Amino acid sequence: MSRLGPVITLTAGAVLAVGLGVASVIATPAARNEAADTAAEAPSAEETTAAPSSSGEPAPEPERTAPKKIPKADYGGYVKGNGGLIAISIRDGKAVGYFCDGKAEAWFKGTESDGDLRLAGSGSAKVTAALGGGRAKGWVAVGGRKWSFVAPTVVKPSGLYRATAIVRGAKLRAGWIVLKSPKGGFTQVGAAFEGDTQVPIPQLQGDRPTAPVTVDSTTLYPKDVDGFIEEMQ
Structure with missing residues (x-):
């Protein structure tokens, strides 16, 4: 019985370590995916700077045609x-x-x-x-x-x-x-x-x-x- 005690202890420790590793592997991709989704939703600084406000743009001037003259x-x-x-x-x-x-x-x-x-x-x-x-x-x-x-x-x-x-x-x-x-x-x-x-x-x-x-x-x-x-x- 004294010899089986350490073996059981080591085995339990190994199982615990493997379980923690699996949990870590499962949690890490989820965190990365969440961060990626957040980055995709937020506009980049380049996009924010490049997109002008439509309300600030001047309205296009209507084309002016020259008055017609009888030749x-x-x-x-x-x-x-x-x-x-x-x-x-x-x-x-x-x-x-x-x-x-x-x-x-x-x-x-x-x-x-x-x-x-x-x-x-x-x-x-x-x-x-x-x-x-x-x-x-x-x-x-x-x-x-x-x-x-x-x-x-x-x-x-x-x-x-x-x-x-x-x-x-x-x-x-x-x-x-x-x-x-x-x-x-x-x-x-x-x-x-x-x-x-x-x-x-x-x-x-x-x-x-x-x-x-x-x-x-x-x-x-x-x-x-x-x-x-x-x-x-």
Whole structure:
């Protein structure tokens, strides 16, 4: 019995040691797994620094498109309540206009953008119109009076014509509006001034409106709008 005592004691100690070792092996992976899960859930310092706050970012600016300009267009029509004519021509956003009823007349210049036309003349004279659907529709104001108009698009020889010269030290200028009549032929109106004095003006040749004419003993050479629009800007 005395010999078995130490053996039993040693065996029990070995069993106890093995049991503690197994428990240690089982506990260690669990601790490591828990630590790994905690590290995966927490964002890294690099991620925290790199992720910007969406609330702090400026809102993207909307894209701005340049206003559209009509490259080329010519309009002509009657002024309601007046009986006169109005002609408007546009070249790459630049615009000129002319109103005449045989007595009063006015030249205008300005711009067109996105179908909105605004022209200014001498004093308070002005033209405002909306362009679209093959016509210009708006208002013309001259000499303290205002009339509406609707002017469809026109093609040459219909349109606006102008001529200038220097006579006896004074500027001689003349303007015409020529419109093709639906019944054939042409309707036209114009006015000529030597300085501030109005002088008689001849009719243009409807099918050849740029042919020379004589005004107050002076030969004038009418130009279509392409020949003088830049001079008026």
